[in-house]
Amino acid sequence: MNIKILTPEHVIFEGEINSVLIPGKNGDFQIMNNHVAIVSSLVAGKVKLYTSAIADEYSKFFTKEKENDSVYSFQVKSGVIEFNHNKGIILAE
Secondary structure, X not given: OEEEEEOOOOXXXXXXXXXXXXXXXXXXXXXXXXXXXXXXXXOOEXXXXXXXXXXXXXXXXXXXXXXXXXEEEEEEOOEEEEEEOOEEEEEEO
């Protein structure tokens, strides 16, 4: 699946991932390949990308969660996600 993460200042990430864990208003939820279409607001927390690697141009925005796993996180204050047909966009602050 393909995800694009945008802030007012930068494109934080754009690329293929396995799944994403999102801090939703009613709790964290994970979006995986072939997930049903969804639009949701985000609250303060970490957006976690599960992917084999992050391109060098985006790596400065992310923290690697664990050395053994391919989990990269980005702190958000708020935002919104739209996901449909294995493509998603996250607008974050």
